[in-house]
Amino acid sequence: MALAEDSGKGRVRASLPPWIKTTILTIGSIAMTMLGLLFVTFIIGRVMPIDPVLAIVGERASQSTYDAVFLELGLDKPLIVQFGYYIWDVLHLDFGTSLLNARPVSEDIARVFPATLELATLGIIIGIVIGVPLGVVAAARKGSWIDQVARVLALVGYSMPIFWLGLMGLLIFYGILGWVGGPGRVGIFYVDVVPSVTGLILVDAALDGNWDVFKNAFSHIILPASLLGYFSLAYISRMTRSFMLEQLSAEYITTARVKGMSEWDVIWKHAFKNTRVQLITVIALSYANLLEGSVLTEIIFSWPGIGSYITTALLSADMNAVLGGTVVVGLIFILLNILSDLLYRVFDPRAK
Amino acid sequence: MADMTLRQWLLTDTPTSRRHAKLSALYQGWLAFRSNTMAMIGLGILLLLVFIAAAAPLLAPHDPFVQNLGNRLAPLGSEGHLLGTDSLGRDILSRLIYGARITLYIVALVALIAPVVGLLVGTVSGYVGGWVDIVLMRITDIFLAFPRLVLALAFVAALGAGIENAVIAISLTAWPPYARIARAETLTIRSSDYIAAIKLQGAGGLRIITKHIWPLCISSLIVRVTLDMAGIILAAAGLGFLGLGAQPPSPEWGAMISEGRRFILDHWWVATMPGLAIFTVSLAFNLLGDGLRDVLDPKAGE
Numbered sequence: 302m303a304l305a306e307d308s309g310k311g312r313v314r315a316s317l318p319p320w321i322k323t324t325i326l327t328i329g330s331i332a333m334t335m336l337g338l339l340f341v342t343f344i345i346g347r348v349m350p351i352d353p354v355l356a357i358v359g360e361r362a363s364q365s366t367y368d369a370v371f372l373e374l375g376l377d378k379p380l381i382v383q384f385g386y387y388i389w390d391v392l393h394l395d396f397g398t399s400l401l402n403a404r405p406v407s408e409d410i411a412r413v414f415p416a417t418l419e420l421a422t423l424g425i426i427i428g429i430v431i432g433v434p435l436g437v438v439a440a441a442r443k444g445s446w447i448d449q450v451a452r453v454l455a456l457v458g459y460s461m462p463i464f465w466l467g468l469m470g471l472l473i474f475y476g477i478l479g480w481v482g483g484p485g486r487v488g489i490f491y492v493d494v495v496p497s498v499t500g501l502i503l504v505d506a507a508l509d510g511n512w513d514v515f516k517n518a519f520s521h522i523i524l525p526a527s528l529l530g531y532f533s534l535a536y537i538s539r540m541t542r543s544f545m546l547e548q549l550s551a552e553y554i555t556t557a558r559v560k561g562m563s564e565w566d567v568i569w570k571h572a573f574k575n576t577r578v579q580l581i582t583v584i585a586l587s588y589a590n591l592l593e594g595s596v597l598t599e600i601i602f603s604w605p606g607i608g609s610y611i612t613t614a615l616l617s618a619d620m621n622a623v624l625g626g627t628v629v630v631g632l633i634f635i636l637l638n639i640l641s642d643l644l645y646r647v648f649d650p651r652a653k
Numbered sequence: 654m655a656d657m658t659l660r661q662w663l664l665t666d667t668p669t670s671r672r673h674a675k676l677s678a679l680y681q682g683w684l685a686f687r688s689n690t691m692a693m694i695g696l697g698i699l700l701l702l703v704f705i706a707a708a709a710p711l712l713a714p715h716d717p718f719v720q721n722l723g724n725r726l727a728p729l730g731s732e733g734h735l736l737g738t739d740s741l742g743r744d745i746l747s748r749l750i751y752g753a754r755i756t757l758y759i760v761a762l763v764a765l766i767a768p769v770v771g772l773l774v775g776t777v778s779g780y781v782g783g784w785v786d787i788v789l790m791r792i793t794d795i796f797l798a799f800p801r802l803v804l805a806l807a808f809v810a811a812l813g814a815g816i817e818n819a820v821i822a823i824s825l826t827a828w829p830p831y832a833r834i835a836r837a838e839t840l841t842i843r844s845s846d847y848i849a850a851i852k853l854q855g856a857g858g859l860r861i862i863t864k865h866i867w868p869l870c871i872s873s874l875i876v877r878v879t880l881d882m883a884g885i886i887l888a889a890a891g892l893g894f895l896g897l898g899a900q901p902p903s904p905e906w907g908a909m910i911s912e913g914r915r916f917i918l919d920h921w922w923v924a925t926m927p928g929l930a931i932f933t934v935s936l937a938f939n940l941l942g943d944g945l946r947d948v949l950d951p952k953a954g955e
Contacts (some may be wrong), residue, residue: 330794333791333794334794334795334798337791337795338798341799341804342807345808345810346811348811456939456940457936459935459939460883460932460936461932461935462890462894462928462932462935463891464890464894464910465910465924465927465931466928468924468928469928471917472917472918476917476918589800593800594802596802596803596806597895600894600895611803611806612895615806616896618810623806623807626803627803627804627806627807631799631800634803635799638798
């Protein structure tokens with residue numbers, strides 16, 4: 302990242318194409334934002350009431366052991382130097398060791414992350430498949446009952462505590478109806494049955510050809526994924542609707558209608574086509590929100606993802622794990638944000 | 654003039670004083686707002702909530718903290734316990750009523766802190782411009798790019814669990830959008846003629862910002878705050894649910910759900926009732942916010 306910045310600076314002065322300047326500015330702002338994130342987590346780690354040395358050596362360690370670890374952690378250095386060390390460590394994906402199980406935090410995160418990824422991905426797919434058509438139809442039939450339904454769905458979605466809706470879902474679909482699997486990723490008899498290749502159980506089971514496991518895993522993931530899907534569809538359908546309304550009021554739509562084009566073609570081939578760029582950014586944003594928003598959902602469904610990991614670590618004051626998890630979620634969140642911005646620039650000719 | 658009704662006086666086209674004009678504008682806004690049924694329902698729910706919170710000791714049938722282990726997990730509609738009792742035999746209705754105070758307390762604090770911080774940062778950034786603007790907006794962008802709940806979690810972890818720390822954590826993650834809005838408003842206002850006129854009269858930057866820019870930023874901030882209230886309530890409840898907000902035995906709604914979670918399959922009402930309360934209140938804020946937006950900021954609608 303630093304290299305790209307350095308090598309680019311000379312070229313800007315030579316006033317080469319503007320896209321190079323934009324690229325440098327973008328990379329610079331990515332670097333700034335990430336540095337900001339690291340600074341905040343670093344500060345959080347420093348103001349914490351937990352003594353990082355005591356947490357490692359324990360309360361009965363002698364003063365000399367304490368001092369040795371104190372020096373080893375670099376705590377005698379000025380804060381700015383410590384911050385430098387911290388950045389260095391993070392760049393090497395070293396978040397320290399977990400105080401609970403003495404394993405490197407990065408290993409733990411790599412182990413739990415696929416669970417979150419699987420959940421959020423299925424969630425966003427549900428959100429797109431239902432949310433986009435709902436938004437398009439709501440815009441095309443503005444004021445109709447479908448528009449009203451979409452409006453209410455979105456309003457309820459914005460007002461509902463996700464963890465409570467999850468509990469109600471468990472109560473109704475698992476407790477009373479028995480339609481879906483309960484908490485966890487798979488039933489207890491299916492744990493570790495298929496070899497973990499990708500860490501995504503649905504994919505692993507399919508690769509292994511073990512459809513029993515696939516079915517079981519699906520029955521466990523469908524409820525939390527639908528829950529996340531609902532919250533993203535609330536947002537996606539509203540945004541789709543307003544993008545579509547904007548397009549449908551444009552003059553080229555009137556022209557197309559005057560030419561006698563069928564309403565279906567007007568809506569899907571003309572208006573919808575022009576909302577795709579904006580939609581991509583909206584979807585990338587809600588995907589980022591899902592990765593983050595799955596914290597509470599994971600707790601409700603005992604889903605062993607990164608949200609559960611951070612919360613469990615939090616409750617047992619395992620700060621390396623908390624900060625490591627926060628940094629990883631934060632970095633992914635920032636990257637998706639930037640990606641949505643880039644996609645917008647790449648696909649929208651006007652933005653060039 | 655003498656036989657003019659109050660209504661006519663308020664709706665006049667020829668206001669006689671500045672205050673008259675102000676009241677007239679306010680009244681016309683109210684008339685527009687009143688015709689929005691959903692917004693009125695939202696307002697009604699919130700007024701009711703304020704009343705319930707204020708009169709909690711009079712309304713609550715029981716002490717929200719008194720345990721009665723002989724009568725734990727009583728179902729809905731049991732004698733003397735309309736909404737049943739929780740795992741320690743405490744009356745759920747009474748706890749919900751007292752919980753309204755905590756919810757309002759959190760919302761009020763965040764709604765005071767975050768917009769004020771945003772207003773300060775945004776107006777200074779927009780008015781002063783130059784390096785100050787660049788630095789402040791960079792910081793705003795950085796905070797805006799953070800995942801809010803996870804960051805709030807980390808803050809609470811550092812500060813320790815509790816209502817006040819939850820408020821600080823939520824405020825820390827909530828101010829950037831206000832700064833953006835305030836800056837945008839400031840940029841348009843700054844270049845207007847009347848600001849130039851005030852400058853010629855010798856007004857300094859501080860006076861211009863506080864007396865002439867802030868009042869004009871307020872209405873768009875109010876709309877945004879009202880729309881954000883639901884999110885604030887949900888975030889606070891989420892922190893409470895995770896055990897990082899209000900601590901037991903405090904009857905905070907999110908914490909009550911967390912407590913009832915263990916019995917969800919056999920005693921569903923313990924977790925259900927506080928969830929309905931959270932939903933109702935944040936729905937009310939959303940309805941009110943939509944209505945206010947239509948009145949104060951019609952362009953931002955559809």
